[in-house]
Amino acid sequence: xxxxxxxxxxxxxxxxxxxxxxxxxxxxxxxxxxxxxxxxxxxxxxxxxxxxxxxxxxxxxxxxxxxxxxxxxxxxxxxxxxxxxxxxxxxxxxxxxxxxxxxxxxxxxxxxxxxxxxxxxxxxxxxxxxxxxxxxxxxxxxxxxxxxxxxxxxxxxxxxxxxxxxxxxxxxxxxxxxxxxxxxxxxxxxxxxxxxxxxxxxxxxxxxxxxxxxxxxxxxxxxxxxxxxxxxxxxxxxxxxxxxxxxxxxxxxxxxxxxxxxxxxxxxxxxxxxxxxxxxxxxxxxxxxxxxxxxxxxxxxxxxxxxxxxxxxxxxxxxxxxxxxxxxxxxxxxxxxxxxxxxxxxxxxxxxxxxxxxxxxxxxxxxxxxxxxxxxxxxxxxxxxxxxxxxxxxxxxxxxxxxxxxxxxxxxxxxxxxxxxxxxxxxxxxxxxxxxxxxxxxxxxxxxxxxxxxxxxxxxxxxxxxxxxxxxxxxxxxxxxxxxxxxxxxxxxxxxxxxxxxxxxx
Numbered sequence: 001x002x003x004x005x006x007x008x009x010x011x012x013x014x015x016x017x018x019x020x021x022x023x024x025x026x027x028x029x030x031x032x033x034x035x036x037x038x039x040x041x042x043x044x045x046x047x048x049x050x051x052x053x054x055x056x057x058x059x060x061x062x063x064x065x066x067x068x069x070x071x072x073x074x075x076x077x078x079x080x081x082x083x084x085x086x087x088x089x090x091x092x093x094x095x096x097x098x099x100x101x102x103x104x105x106x107x108x109x110x111x112x113x114x115x116x117x118x119x120x121x122x123x124x125x126x127x128x129x130x131x132x133x134x135x136x137x138x139x140x141x142x143x144x145x146x147x148x149x150x151x152x153x154x155x156x157x158x159x160x161x162x163x164x165x166x167x168x169x170x171x172x173x174x175x176x177x178x179x180x181x182x183x184x185x186x187x188x189x190x191x192x193x194x195x196x197x198x199x200x201x202x203x204x205x206x207x208x209x210x211x212x213x214x215x216x217x218x219x220x221x222x223x224x225x226x227x228x229x230x231x232x233x234x235x236x237x238x239x240x241x242x243x244x245x246x247x248x249x250x251x252x253x254x255x256x257x258x259x260x261x262x263x264x265x266x267x268x269x270x271x272x273x274x275x276x277x278x279x280x281x282x283x284x285x286x287x288x289x290x291x292x293x294x295x296x297x298x299x300x301x302x303x304x305x306x307x308x309x310x311x312x313x314x315x316x317x318x319x320x321x322x323x324x325x326x327x328x329x330x331x332x333x334x335x336x337x338x339x340x341x342x343x344x345x346x347x348x349x350x351x352x353x354x355x356x357x358x359x360x361x362x363x364x365x366x367x368x369x370x371x372x373x374x375x376x377x378x379x380x381x382x383x384x385x386x387x388x389x390x391x392x393x394x395x396x397x398x399x400x401x402x403x404x405x406x407x408x409x410x411x412x413x414x415x416x417x418x419x420x421x422x423x424x425x426x427x428x429x430x431x432x433x434x435x436x437x438x439x440x441x442x443x444x445x446x447x448x449x450x451x452x453x454x455x456x457x458x459x460x461x462x463x464x465x466x467x468x469x470x471x472x473x474x475x476x477x478x479x480x481x482x483x484x485x486x487x488x489x490x491x492x493x494x495x496x497x498x499x500x501x502x503x504x505x506x
Contacts, residue, residue: 023048023049023050023053023093023095023096024046024047024048024055024091024092024093024096024097024098025046025047025048025098026044026045026046026091026098026100027044027045027046027162027163027289027293028152028162028163028164028165028166028289028290029150029201029289029290029293030044030046030089030100031100031150031167031168032100032101032102032103032167032168033101033102033103033148033167033168033169033170034100034103034104034148034150034168034199035103035104035105035106035107035108035148035168035197035198035199036078036081036103036104036105036106036108036199036294037105037106037107037108037294037295037296038080038081038082038083038105038106038107038196039080039081039082040080040294040296041077041078041079041080041294042077042078042080042081042294043075043076043077043078043292043293043294044057044059044075044076044077044078044089044091045073045074045075045076046073046074046075046091047068047071047072047073047074047162048068048072048074048093048096049072050068050072050093050094051068051069051070051071051072052067052068052070053067053068053072053074053093053094054066054067054068054093054094055067055068055074055076055091055092055093056091056092056093057076057078057089057090057091057092058089058090058091058092059078059087059088059089059090059103060078060081060084060087060105062078062079064076064077064078068093081105082105083104083105083106083107083196083197084104084105085102085103085104085105085106085197086101086102086103086104087103087104087105088100088101088103089103102170104146104148104197104199105197106146106191106194106196106197106198106199107190107194107196107197107198107199107296108198108199108200108201108293108294108295108296109183109186109187109198109199109200109201109295109296109297109298109299109394110200110201110203110290110295110297110298110299111180111182111183111186111200111201111202111203111204111298111299111300112202112203112204112213112287112298112299112300112302113204113208113300113301113302113337114204114205114206114207114208114301114302114304114305115129115204115206115207115304115378115379116182116301116304116337116378116379116380117180117182117183117202117204117299117300117301117302117337118130118180118202118204118205118206119132119180119181119182119379119383120177120178120179120180120181121135121138121139121142121176121177121178121179121181121184121383122135122139122176122177122178123135124177124178126178127178129379130181130379131381132181132381132382132383132384133381133382133383133384138176138384139173139176139177140173141173142171142172142173142176142179142184142188143171143172143173144171144187144188144191145170145171145172146171146191146196146197146198147170147171147184147187147188147191147197147198147199147200148168148169148170148171148197148198148199148200149168149169149171149175149179149180149183149184149187149199149200149201149202150166150167150168150169150199150200150201150202151166151169151178151179151180151202152164152165152166152201152202152203152204152286152289152290153165153166154205154286155282155285155286156205156212156273156274156275156276156281156282156284156285157273157281157284157285158236158273158280158281158284159284160215160283160284160288161284161285161288161289162288162289163289164203164285164286164289164290168199171184171187171188179200179202180200180202180204181383181387182299182301182337182383182386182387182390183200183202183299183387184200184387185383185384185386185387185388185391186200186299186387186390186391186394187199187200188387189387189388189391190391190394190395193391193395193399193401194399201290201293201295203286203287203290205276205282205286206276207276207277207304207305208276208277208282208302208305209276209277209302209305209306209307209316210302210313210316210317210320211225211228211277211278211279211280211307211316212276212277212278212279212280212281212282212283213282213283213287213302213320214279214280214283214316214319214320214323215280215283215284215287215288215323215327216229216279216280218319218320218322218323218326219279219280219319222315222319224312224315225279225312225315225316225319228279228308229279229280232272232278232279232280235272235278236271236272236273239269239271239272240269241269241271242268242269246268246269247267247268250265250267250268253265254267277305277307287324291327291328292327292328292329295328295332296332296333296398297332297333297334297335297394297398298324298332298333298334298335299335299336299337299390300334300335300336300337301336301337301386302336303338303339303351303352303354303355304339304346304347304378305346306346306351310350310351310354313351313354313355314354314357314358317355317357317358318357318358318361321334321358321361321364322361331362331363332363333363333364333365333394333397333398334358334361334363334364335364335365335366335367335390335393335394336355336358336364336365336366336367337366337367337369337386337390338352338355338356338366338367338368338369338370338497339351339352339355339369339370339373340369340370340371340372340373340374340380341370341371341372341373341374341375341481341482341483341484341486342373342374342375342376342377342378342380342481342482343375343376343481343482344378344481345481346378347373347378347481347482348481349478349479349480349481349483349498349500352370352497352498353498353500353503356497363397365393365397365405365406366406366497367386367389367390367393368389368406368407368494368495368496368497369385369386369389370478370483370486370495370497370498371486371487371495372385372386373482375482375484389405389494392404392405392494393405393406403492404426404428404429404490404492404494405494406426406428406494407426407428407488407489407490407492407494407495407496407497408424408425408426408427408428408431408488408489408490408494408496409424409425409426409496409497410422410423410424410477410496410497410499410501411423411424411425413475413501415472415473416463418465418469418470418471418472419463419464419465419472420443420463420464420465420472420474420475420501421458421461421462421463421464422461422462422463422464422475422501423460423461424460424461424462424496426490426494427460427490427491428490428491428492428493428494429490429491429492430460430490430491431457431460431462431488431489431490431491432457432488432489432490432491433457433487433488433489434487434488434489435487436487437454437455437456438455438456438457438462438487438488439485439486439487440477440478440479440480440483440484440485440486440487441453441454441455441462441464441475441476441477442466442475442476442479443464443465443466443469443472443474443475443476444469444472444473444474444475444502445469445470445471445472445473446471446473448474450474450476450479451466451468451469452466453465453466453469453472453475454466462488473502474500474501474502475500475501476498476499476500476501476502477496477498477499477500478496478497478498478499479498479499479500483498486498
């Protein structure tokens with residue numbers, strides 16, 4: 001017991017009030033309505049006001065005791081538990097007790113990345129860019145008390161934080177409006193299939209880069225990536241805040257622009273840490289407070305924002321995946337979304353190819369979305385299909401369901417006279433040309449000039465040829481930022497990813 005507490009109580013009584021001691025404080029992930037991961041050890045951690053204080057966590061028949069360290073930090077681990085709930089959790093020390101209620105045990109997934117993962121079910125003042133197809137009907141139907149979501153507040157930091165704002169919320173029509181749409185549809189479909197509670201931890205930030213989500217130690221250890229960290233540190237050291245006159249001029253210009261319904265100018269001189277393109281700032285602000293909360297796997301949607309050299313992008317992705325797995329101490333499944341079609345250089349086929357490079361790592365998979373994009377909008381509204389495709393991957397690869405989880409994957413090419421025969425895996429019952437003849441195939445000869453080609457399905461292969469190319473050497477499919485009409489699927493209804501047979505050697 002803290003020997004100063006009786007004196008504090010006496011002083012408070014003299015003043016006519018009792019103090020409120022924040023003696024025990026649970027870490028950010030632990031709030032009412034949370035979901036804990038089933039069938040895995042469950043870490044629970046936090047702080048207390050007194051070093052050396054015994055802390056006991058009581059939950060679902062377990063009572064685990066530890067001692068706070070010199071800084072008042074403590075952590076225990078609950079033994080694996082089956083799905084169930086609702087339960088209560090009590091955390092106790094000598095002079096304080098915290099109680100959490102309505103806790104479920106089920107499947108927990110982390111959803112992270114940039115704005116397409118941040119994109120919410122409904123359009124709201126905060127999420128002005130969002131709102132899914134059939135928004136009103138989806139919101140009205142979202143009554144799933146066994147689905148919960150924690151949405152972390154947008155937070156950037158130079159140093160790793162121990163807290164991030166947010167709380168677990170039950171899936172109701174009111175709450176779902178500001179749920180990550182992909183996270184919600186994934187949770188909904190997963191819960192329907194497994195009949196256990198599902199929790200989604202949403203830690204996202206619009207327009208963020210992959211390197212913003214990686215911790216300092218992992219970047220500094222790679223000589224290919226460390227220069228960007230060093231450049232960021234140099235910006236922080238050299239930062240000079242804008243003067244009062246500069247801020248006043250900006251404020252006047254911004255008000256004038258708003259009055260004219262024009263885009264306001266950017267605020268002068270933001271601190272480098274406020275830029276979500278810089279390395280480490282989102283790991284520090286949002287991921288660090290959640291490690292090592294027990295999760296089953298990770299859902300990721302990022303790629304529209306790439307800064308610096310594009311050839312480094314696969315390295316950033318690989319570093320992120322490997323380091324997050326190291327932090328959690330497990331080869332967590334990492335399932336990511338390939339960019340959808342949009343008439344913009346940020347969504348080029350080359351960028352999609354760079355994303356797909358992550359498939360070389362174990363326990364990864366890619367949800368293809370090239371067929372459900374929006375020519376003029378980086379935020380397509382069809383998030384239902386994205387959620388469905390991620391759910392199929394999880395059900396197949398994590399939960400052992402015998403379902404197809406991928407569209408046709410290009411595997412091989414042979415030259416047959418004036419035609420090319422392309423072989424595929426993941427036929428899912430057979431190759432399908434949805435809605436008419438196959439579109440967006442092109443071929444080239446030795447001159448490397450690609451021209452539109454005719455493509456026909458023959459069993460498990462596709463034969464591609466063009467009248468003006470008597471000796472073709474390469475073929476491509478959906479190889480454009482917005483490949484309008486791309487329609488190669490399998491019988492399971494899943495689309496093929498864009499591909500090229502002439503991919504340069506790494």
